[in-house]
Amino acid sequence: MNNLSTLINLSQIIKLEIQFTDPEKFLLKMQQQLIKLLKESNNVHSLEISFQYSYKIVPSLIESICSAIHCHVKYLSIEVKTLTDINLILERLKHLSSVTFRRLPSSLLSIENLIKWHTHS
Numbered sequence: 001m002n003n004l005s006t007l008i009n010l011s012q013i014i015k016l017e018i019q020f021t022d023p024e025k026f027l028l029k030m031q032q033q034l035i036k037l038l039k040e041s042n043n044v045h046s047l048e049i050s051f052q053y054s055y056k057i058v059p060s061l062i063e064s065i066c067s068a069i070h071c072h073v074k075y076l077s078i079e080v081k082t083l084t085d086i087n088l089i090l091e092r093l094k095h096l097s098s099v100t101f102r103r104l105p106s107s108l109l110s111i112e113n114l115i116k117w118h119t120h121s
Contacts, residue, residue: 010040011040011041014043014045014046016048018047019049020051031068038068047075047076048077049079057081059082062080062088063088066092076100078101078102079102080103086101
């Protein structure tokens with residue numbers, strides 16, 4: 001990621017897809033690099049975040065990702081595991097025009113329950 005800006009003009013990117021494969025590396029190194037990448041890619045309006053299937057999605061990871069996402073990002077597609085993840089994203093990223101939650105457990109798929117839960121929390 002450090003040499004990416006020398007290969008391409010980051011300001012020309014409008015859609016960015018990122019897949020995380022190693023949670024330890026993210027927490028130790030990648031968070032700052034992600035913040036730098038999104039800051040330099042100031043025309044990114046659409047961001048898709050995926051995780052390797054065995055990747056454990058924890059609230060601190062979602063919090064870190066939310067901290068890295070700038071207000072120029074308007075469309076987010078992200079994998080989540082819990083209603084807490086969803087609520088955190090909706091609360092922290094109010095500037096989004098659209099958000100898509102993927103890889104939801106089947107117990108969270110009822111949109112009515114999701115709306116009720118979010119409006120009461």
